[in-house]
Amino acid sequence: MTRRPRTAVLSVALLGALATVRHVEAHPLHSTITELVVDPARGAVRATIRVFADDLRSAVMRAARGRSLPPDGPAWDAAVLAYARSVVSVRNARGEALALRACGTRRTGDLLWLCLEGEVARDAGVLQVRNAMLCELFEDQVNVVQGTVGGTRRSLLFVRGDRFKPFR
Numbered sequence: 001m002t003r004r005p006r007t008a009v010l011s012v013a014l015l016g017a018l019a020t021v022r023h024v025e026a027h028p029l030h031s032t033i034t035e036l037v038v039d040p041a042r043g044a045v046r047a048t049i050r051v052f053a054d055d056l057r058s059a060v061m062r063a064a065r066g067r068s069l070p071p072d073g074p075a076w077d078a079a080v081l082a083y084a085r086s087v088v089s090v091r092n093a094r095g096e097a098l099a100l101r102a103c104g105t106r107r108t109g110d111l112l113w114l115c116l117e118g119e120v121a122r123d124a125g126v127l128q129v130r131n132a133m134l135c136e137l138f139e140d141q142v143n144v145v146q147g148t149v150g151g152t153r154r155s156l157l158f159v160r161g162d163r164f165k166p167f168r
Contacts, residue, residue, distance in 0.1 A: 031143065031144065043120055047100070049115075051134070056080070059083055060083045088100070092125065103117040127168075128164040129156060132158065142159055
């Protein structure tokens, strides 16, 4: 009696399991990645958020609470900015919220990059960051905020229910 190699048996089992899958989401991961750049010499902080465009559309439409929004244009841009500012926040060391404004968007396929920028004092100290983007939609949402502080690369991880975290 010959024995089948273990990888062949596993491959057949995997193919069988895949054949029974009825619905596969376009992207089963619910995540955003934010690059935070603090430039005290310029007095600026910039957050560039990478998000799946369809997830962002769902969140913006939900936040619009039934109002009709065009698929693009000034009204859509304003709704996206309002949503982004409601879920992504930066505070200075004194706990004061920084006013974030749009600094552009870019789309590549299914991904959208949103840019938010605010003013920060040259001696801002430790910033506090919050990223709750899409957490109201997905229980498994994970938001990563990364950047460089004092020459050292830092990362923060946010999930549903997280509040402000120090970015140092």
